[in-house]
Amino acid sequence: MSRETTPREDLLRGVWRENPVLVQMLGLCPSLAVTNSVANSLAMGLATFFVLVGSSLLVSSLRKLVPHEVRISTSILVIATFVTVADMALEALVPEIHKALGAFIALIVVNCIILGRQEAFASRRPVGRSLLDAAGTGAGFLVALVLIGGVREVVGSGSFLGVPLFGEHYQPWVVMILPPGGFLTLGFLLISLAALARRRERLAAEARRRATRGELATEGA
Amino acid sequence: MNAPHAAEPTPARAPAPPPEAPPPPPAWKLVATLGGAGALAGVLLVAVHDATLPAILAHREAVLRAAVDEVLHAPASVDVYYVVDDALASVAPPDADDPLRVWCGRDAGGAPVGWALDASGPGYQDSIHLLFGYDAAADALLGLRVLQSKETPGLGDRIEKDATFAAGFADAVPPIAGVKPGEASDAHGVDMITGATISSKAVIAAVNAALERTRPLLREVTASGAIPPVASRTTSSGATAGAPDAAGASDASSVPPHEGEP
Numbered sequence: 355m356s357r358e359t360t361p362r363e364d365l366l367r368g369v370w371r372e373n374p375v376l377v378q379m380l381g382l383c384p385s386l387a388v389t390n391s392v393a394n395s396l397a398m399g400l401a402t403f404f405v406l407v408g409s410s411l412l413v414s415s416l417r418k419l420v421p422h423e424v425r426i427s428t429s430i431l432v433i434a435t436f437v438t439v440a441d442m443a444l445e446a447l448v449p450e451i452h453k454a455l456g457a458f459i460a461l462i463v464v465n466c467i468i469l470g471r472q473e474a475f476a477s478r479r480p481v482g483r484s485l486l487d488a489a490g491t492g493a494g495f496l497v498a499l500v501l502i503g504g505v506r507e508v509v510g511s512g513s514f515l516g517v518p519l520f521g522e523h524y525q526p527w528v529v530m531i532l533p534p535g536g537f538l539t540l541g542f543l544l545i546s547l548a549a550l551a552r553r554r555e556r557l558a559a560e561a562r563r564r565a566t567r568g569e570l571a572t573e574g575a
Numbered sequence: 576m577n578a579p580h581a582a583e584p585t586p587a588r589a590p591a592p593p594p595e596a597p598p599p600p601p602a603w604k605l606v607a608t609l610g611g612a613g614a615l616a617g618v619l620l621v622a623v624h625d626a627t628l629p630a631i632l633a634h635r636e637a638v639l640r641a642a643v644d645e646v647l648h649a650p651a652s653v654d655v656y657y658v659v660d661d662a663l664a665s666v667a668p669p670d671a672d673d674p675l676r677v678w679c680g681r682d683a684g685g686a687p688v689g690w691a692l693d694a695s696g697p698g699y700q701d702s703i704h705l706l707f708g709y710d711a712a713a714d715a716l717l718g719l720r721v722l723q724s725k726e727t728p729g730l731g732d733r734i735e736k737d738a739t740f741a742a743g744f745a746d747a748v749p750p751i752a753g754v755k756p757g758e759a760s761d762a763h764g765v766d767m768i769t770g771a772t773i774s775s776k777a778v779i780a781a782v783n784a785a786l787e788r789t790r791p792l793l794r795e796v797t798a799s800g801a802i803p804p805v806a807s808r809t810t811s812s813g814a815t816a817g818a819p820d821a822a823g824a825s826d827a828s829s830v831p832p833h834e835g836e837p
Binding site for chain 2: 431447
């Protein structure tokens with residue numbers, strides 16, 4: 355962990371390899387609760403992205419001014435301020451989506467992804483790196499939410515972003531947009547990702563074995 | 576163990592080993608940091624709140640007004656009244672925080688066509704907030720629109736999304752009674768939604784409760800024509816002035832035929 359990271363790693367790590375939802379299993383409450391449509395997932399993901407980037411920027415640039423003893427309280431204050439700003443902005447700009455997300459906007463404050471990034475990264479790294487890290491993590495959260503929301507909306511409502519896909523005779527599988535659908539979708543996503551990772555590992559191992567065998571063969575020749 | 580309190584009572588001037596951690600900052604610095612951050616956050620929030628409030632209120636009002644138009648079947652103009660002490664007032668009572676509002680829809684000639692009332696009651700998951708139109712002269716409902724509900728998607732949310740359920744309230748005579756679809760019903764009956772009995776009953780109960788409060792008053796003022804005049808008025812199209820027919824209707828109805836005590 356203490357190894358120095360490159361800026362590129364800081365940015366990309368959170369998107370996929372250390373995806374906050376699909377790998378770190380953080381922030382599962384909003385990931386399950388508001389992903390019943392792609393539009394809701396997008397709005398939730400973007401709001402969290404905004405809060406995460408804004409908080410990281412502030413926390414990182416203030417890190418030398420804020421005494422160690424009150425850094426968590428200050429981080430929470432910063433996060434809460436950004437969340438309230440996002441809450442009011444969403445209600446003013448996209449009231450329908452604000453209505454659909456309900457209390458979960460306010461609950462971004464307690465999203466452990468955000469406080470986690472402040473505590474683990476932004477409060478001890480320079481501003482630029484913290485911004486990259488926040489953007490990567492925020493994008494990873496957005497990707498995970500849209501993945502879950504996409505599956506749930508297509509199967510549960512037969513539409514994507516509100517555009518019907520299957521014609522009138524499609525009987526939507528309603529349970530997918532109900533709470534159980536969130537658990538089902540997340541579970542199947544994790545199974546598929548684990549299977550993919552295992553397959554990749556097996557292929558890599560095979561390639562290694564073949565390479566060593568090839569070396570042996572050339573040595574023997 | 577680096578804290579000064581934990582130090583042995585040896586004089587502090589003694590050549591101490593280099594401190595492993597900096598001494599804790601004084602308390603005023605912690606208080607000042609949090610206080611300053613809090614004050615800044617407060618200022619920022621007030622600014623954003625002031626900037627977004629007009630759009631938020633305008634949207635709420637627009638949603639409400641659209642619903643009023645819908646449940647009264649697009650009247651030519653709509654007046655807002657407040658129910659104060661079992662009487663209608665055209666201005667909000669100054670001491671009430673959230674006064675009971677009713678909307679009076681009028682036709683082009685200024686005659687009232689119906690009243691829009693809001694109602695709310697506990698639903699299956701959260702309280703249901705709705706608006707309905709009531710024709711006091713005929714003592715029958717005009718239409719209904721659910722404004723806010725968190726009922727089960729696909730089942731209970733059909734009170735909001737299924738137009739046939741809301742349409743079933745038209746012409747129903749209070750008190751409303753829910754009947755299963757397909758069963759015989761009289762003028763009081765409204766078809767409930769199969770699979771959403773609790774949500775359907777919640778809507779019906781909310782409508783009945785709201786009517787119980789205001790129905791006698793509305794019937795009385797409609798029958799006697801003693802509806803107080805209003806100072807300002809908006810037309811249903813949203814254009815307050817400029818449209819000649821709307822202005823004419825406004826002039827014609829600003830003096831009700833039976834003003835004063837009946």
